[in-house]
Amino acid sequence: MAEQFAFYGISSNLITYLTGPLGESTASAAANVNAWNGTLSFLPLLWGFIADSFLGRYRTILIASCLYILGLGQLSFSAMSSSHHKDPNQLQVTLFFCYLYLIAIGHGGYNPCIKVFGADQLNGSDLKETKAKSSYFNWLMFGSCIGMLATRLISVFIQENLSWSLGFGIPSVSMLLSLFLFLLGTKNYRFSTARGENKNPFARISHVFMEAVRNRGQPDLDVYNHNETLLHVPLQDSKQLRFLDKAATSCSFAEIEEAKAVLNLVPIWMSCLVYAIVNAQCHTLFTKQGATMDRSIVPGLLVPAATLQCFISLTMVTFIPIYDRILVPIARSFTQNPSGITLLQRIGTGLFRSVLAMVVAALVESKRLQTARDDAIILMSVWWLVPQYLIYGVADVFTIVGLQEFFYDQVPCELRSVGMALNLSIYGVGNFASSFMISLIDKITSQSGQTSWFDNDLNKAHLDYFYWLLACLSSIGLASYLWFARSYVYSRPNTL
Numbered sequence: 399m400a401e402q403f404a405f406y407g408i409s410s411n412l413i414t415y416l417t418g419p420l421g422e423s424t425a426s427a428a429a430n431v432n433a434w435n436g437t438l439s440f441l442p443l444l445w446g447f448i449a450d451s452f453l454g455r456y457r458t459i460l461i462a463s464c465l466y467i468l469g470l471g472q473l474s475f476s477a478m479s480s481s482h483h484k485d486p487n488q489l490q491v492t493l494f495f496c497y498l499y500l501i502a503i504g505h506g507g508y509n510p511c512i513k514v515f516g517a518d519q520l521n522g523s524d525l526k527e528t529k530a531k532s533s534y535f536n537w538l539m540f541g542s543c544i545g546m547l548a549t550r551l552i553s554v555f556i557q558e559n560l561s562w563s564l565g566f567g568i569p570s571v572s573m574l575l576s577l578f579l580f581l582l583g584t585k586n587y588r589f590s591t592a593r594g595e596n597k598n599p600f601a602r603i604s605h606v607f608m609e610a611v612r613n614r615g616q617p618d619l620d621v622y623n624h625n626e627t628l629l630h631v632p633l634q635d636s637k638q639l640r641f642l643d644k645a646a647t648s649c650s651f652a653e654i655e656e657a658k659a660v661l662n663l664v665p666i667w668m669s670c671l672v673y674a675i676v677n678a679q680c681h682t683l684f685t686k687q688g689a690t691m692d693r694s695i696v697p698g699l700l701v702p703a704a705t706l707q708c709f710i711s712l713t714m715v716t717f718i719p720i721y722d723r724i725l726v727p728i729a730r731s732f733t734q735n736p737s738g739i740t741l742l743q744r745i746g747t748g749l750f751r752s753v754l755a756m757v758v759a760a761l762v763e764s765k766r767l768q769t770a771r772d773d774a775i776i777l778m779s780v781w782w783l784v785p786q787y788l789i790y791g792v793a794d795v796f797t798i799v800g801l802q803e804f805f806y807d808q809v810p811c812e813l814r815s816v817g818m819a820l821n822l823s824i825y826g827v828g829n830f831a832s833s834f835m836i837s838l839i840d841k842i843t844s845q846s847g848q849t850s851w852f853d854n855d856l857n858k859a860h861l862d863y864f865y866w867l868l869a870c871l872s873s874i875g876l877a878s879y880l881w882f883a884r885s886y887v888y889s890r891p892n893t894l
Contacts, residue, residue, distance in 0.1 A: 400576035401512070402545030404470060405505060407553035407569035408498075409435070410546075411704040413682050414689075415562060419477070420491060425840045425852045428682040432833035434498060435678065439826025441506025442819035448507075449815040451600060455511040455518070456589065458815075462507025463577045469500030470570035478563035510818035512580075513538065517806055518814070519588050532737040535803045536722040539795070540715060547711035554704045600813075602649075606657035609645035656810045659889040663808060663817075665882035667824060670745070672875030673797060674828020675835070676752050676868055679759075680707060680790060682832075683861055684783065687763060690770075690856045692777035701780060709784055713791025721795060741804040742883040748797025749879055753872040755790040760865035762786060770857040808889050839864065 412434070416427035449458040476494045486494075516538065520531040549569070557565030639658045646654060688703035695701060729738030737744070762782050769778040801821050809817035836852060843860075844850035853859040 399541045399545040400572045402542040403549045404569035404573040406546045407549040410550050411554045424854050429833045429837050432829040436826045436829035438502045439822045442510040442822045445507035446816035446819035449511050455515045458507050458511045462504045466504025467573050469497050472497040474567040477566050514814045514818050535799050536718050539799045540718045543711040543714040550708045554702045558702045602653050603657045606645045606649050609648050610642045613644040669879035670824050672871045673752050674825045675832045678829045678832035688780050691780040693780045709787035710791040713788050714795050717795050741800050744796050744800035748793040749876045751793035755786050756869035759786040760862050763862035
């Protein structure tokens with residue numbers, strides 16, 4: 399919770415700081431935020447490799463936390479320096495982004511490892527702890543949402559009404575608290591010993607792929623010992639990806655099944671990318687959209703546009719207990735699945751709701767534009783945006799939590815940090831894709847003197863067209879997901 403409070407204290411209102419004190423355009427600021435978020439989601443792949451191959455998760459968490467805290471502290475001082483100048487110079491802007499990306503480096507190591515380290519405290523081979531592990535991911539998200547909600551109510555208000563430096567400084571203190579609480583439990587942690595004397599998991603899987611390519615011209619072999627004990631990936635099916643079976647001349651059956659388990663994740667990963675593109679809008683264009691609307695509660699008191707993101711957190715905080723304590727037990731009584739429904743069913747349910755969220759967002763933006771054109775003085779109430787936040791909050795409960803558990807559970811035990819990093823990389827690619835789409839569409843639609851879809855004056859822009867485009871892409875993504883999910887074979891029996 400403390401780390402999430404720190405992270406969202408920076409990210410939730412970042413676009414407002416870039417378009418305000420740093421003076422960037424809406425399109426440029428949205429692209430920079432998406433690029434930063436994309437980097438945040440790619441760095442865990444590097445850190446995951448380091449943690450699973452060399453440092454271990456505990457040491458990685460400690461090192462990443464120190465970098466994280468250093469970046470947060472420097473960012474606060476940078477905002478203090480910029481506040482003394484009406485137009486910040488290039489050096490100040492450059493330093494601000496340096497500190498911002500130092501935070502990204504720290505967060506990239508902390509985020510995947512802390513989640514996996516927590517799940518590792520539960521024994522997946524014990525039925526009771528297996529059920530607890532499924533609930534762990536639900537309540538992990540619940541705690542994250544409490545942190546998000548608190549920072550969006552406290553930090554965002556301080557940033558816009560008191561001081562950006564103080565608003566960035568409070569997250570620094572929160573992250574220090576997070577590290578202190580983590581260290582308190584050191585003596586009671588379970589530390590994974592799965593690797594033992596086995597060959598590096600990356601080396602094992604790479605060896606399978608190389609041997610399969612080298613032997614691609616040879617006939618299929620069936621030389622496995624099917625009684626072999628699979629320590630890393632329990633055997634469920636060997637009929638998929640048969641081209642990897644050609645590595646059987648020099649690789650064990652267990653190693654080939656590990657490689658298949660990792661490769662099977664790729665279609666699911668790809669089909670969830672559009673969901674991540676939609677996710678990027680909640681912190682950028684949804685916020686700018688709200689800034690153009692009537693945000694007054696009482697005369698003289700305005701709701702910060704970024705605070706509207708609280709409705710996503712509120713929805714998740716409300717729905718997660720209902721899902722975990724009511725819906726899962728009911729579903730479990732019918733399916734006998736510890737998680738109630740399968741992980742892929744859970745993810746697909748969220749993808750469908752994300753399509754609905756974008757349709758609602760497009761309709762509301764069309765209504766806002768029509769209201770602005772009819773009467774530029776009377777603004778449409780910001781509360782019209784609440785439905786799209788609520789629908790997306792429910793979608794997150796299904797998809798984000800489902801993807802976390804899926805990529806934790808379906809990779810070899812020794813690669814779980816990388817598995818969680820693969821999950822986060824979905825949002826990285828999604829943010830970069832969103833940044834690229836916005837830049838490309840902005841360039842195309844602003845040619846020949848036309849008004850860009852992302853014009854700084856949103857009353858002249860056409861965010862509704864962009865939302866309709868995302869709704870169409872989300873529908874295509876959902877269809878491809880359903881196609882791949884139908885043929886997916888789980889690598890562990892408790893997720894069937």
